[in-house]
Amino acid sequence: MTIDLNRREFIRGIGAAAAGFGLAPSALWAGVAPTAPVAVARCSAYGADVTPTLATMFDQLGGLRRIVNGKTVTMKINVTGSPPQLLRGLPVGRTYWVNPQVLGSVIHLLGQAGARRIRVVESPTGSKLPTLQEFLALAKWNPGDFLSAAPNVELENTNWPGSSGKYLRFPVPGGGLLFPAYDMSRAYADCDVFVSLAKLKEHSTAGVTLSMKNCFGNTPTTIYGQGVGVDEASRTPQGGRSMLHAGDRQPPRTSLPEIDSRSPRDPGYRVPRVTADLVAARPIDLAIIDGIESVAGGEGPWVRNLRPVRPGLLIAGTNCVTTDAVCTALMGFDPMAARGTAPFETCTSTLELAEQLGLGTRDLKRIEVRGLPIEKGRMDFRRA
Numbered sequence: 001m002t003i004d005l006n007r008r009e010f011i012r013g014i015g016a017a018a019a020g021f022g023l024a025p026s027a028l029w030a031g032v033a034p035t036a037p038v039a040v041a042r043c044s045a046y047g048a049d050v051t052p053t054l055a056t057m058f059d060q061l062g063g064l065r066r067i068v069n070g071k072t073v074t075m076k077i078n079v080t081g082s083p084p085q086l087l088r089g090l091p092v093g094r095t096y097w098v099n100p101q102v103l104g105s106v107i108h109l110l111g112q113a114g115a116r117r118i119r120v121v122e123s124p125t126g127s128k129l130p131t132l133q134e135f136l137a138l139a140k141w142n143p144g145d146f147l148s149a150a151p152n153v154e155l156e157n158t159n160w161p162g163s164s165g166k167y168l169r170f171p172v173p174g175g176g177l178l179f180p181a182y183d184m185s186r187a188y189a190d191c192d193v194f195v196s197l198a199k200l201k202e203h204s205t206a207g208v209t210l211s212m213k214n215c216f217g218n219t220p221t222t223i224y225g226q227g228v229g230v231d232e233a234s235r236t237p238q239g240g241r242s243m244l245h246a247g248d249r250q251p252p253r254t255s256l257p258e259i260d261s262r263s264p265r266d267p268g269y270r271v272p273r274v275t276a277d278l279v280a281a282r283p284i285d286l287a288i289i290d291g292i293e294s295v296a297g298g299e300g301p302w303v304r305n306l307r308p309v310r311p312g313l314l315i316a317g318t319n320c321v322t323t324d325a326v327c328t329a330l331m332g333f334d335p336m337a338a339r340g341t342a343p344f345e346t347c348t349s350t351l352e353l354a355e356q357l358g359l360g361t362r363d364l365k366r367i368e369v370r371g372l373p374i375e376k377g378r379m380d381f382r383r384a
Helices: 006-019 050-060 100-112 132-137 143-146 212-217 267-281 320-330 350-356
Strands: 038-041 071-078 116-122 154-155 167-171 181-184 194-198 202-203 207-209 286-291 294-296 308-311 312-315 370-371
Touching: 038 050, 038 320, 050 100, 050 286, 050 312, 050 370, 071 100, 071 212, 100 116, 100 143, 100 194, 100 286, 116 132, 132 143, 132 154, 143 154, 167 267, 181 267, 194 212, 202 294, 207 212, 207 320, 212 267, 212 286, 212 350, 267 350, 286 320, 312 320, 320 350
Parallel strands: 038 370, 071 116, 071 194, 116 154, 194 286
Antiparallel strands: 038 312, 167 181, 202 207, 286 312, 294 308
């Protein structure tokens, strides 16, 4: 079951999104591309250096306290695929998932900065486990480590609507690129600050997986998963989000269909547009990218020729577009690249779409990089 936002909530949500980027509400439709500094740091290994490195980066962005003090924080993590799979014998946190130490360090720093409540969320694909704790335990992670890293920490599987039992509708400002609105857990609205904690890696469909593409997983598989019912949301999580990737069907009748059912069914057209829609509907207030160890060639072990890489980097920013643009450059790609050019050979650039929506700039000439310069941190992922 879903809930429509009323007009007052819709306008308030648009205003909040605009405020997060320092814009008037009309700027989200006006093509304005705001900019914000991005912090980059060298961190060669998971260990004792992670927490102080992140703390320094947050200070370079103006301090974490000004963002989260006294506030509820929802943090979407990138732990894709089910069940978790080892790549060349390496644990998932050293390849295609965010690393548990980075997650624990961020939670700890959020708590130190005065966050009142911290909700760590994910909508695992293909897993019918009822809790996020159980899903993380599949990777031999200890959920208790995260729950004890700061006061008032929660883990939530956002394939379900939450304690209210009702999903919330998130309208896309300007009407949307593929869908006019998306129905998701209330956890993405019942917070003051939304954090995307992602991995520095390529993506077989979207070119790159960074803070924005991480939000593709905000969508519950109980609504957008393969095998959901025709009339209403499923009572249990379903398979992959094929209706968002390939458009093989529409969501249940309780959710809104896509704007134009005749639009291309090409995943390279659809996935970037869904991603840009979601980031416009639920703006990211803080983007954090784990690039200490990662993978090149795709987003997970199901992609042929996936291989481990060690960029030795951490990246953070308060604007998701500028942050992802810097990350794209650090991976050896041009963030201004259009479809047909690496890494967007077979897809539209999400960076380009988000810039057109006025969410941020991808132009490196307009982005201040604090800490490690791009040229000193760059790794060519295609040759790594």
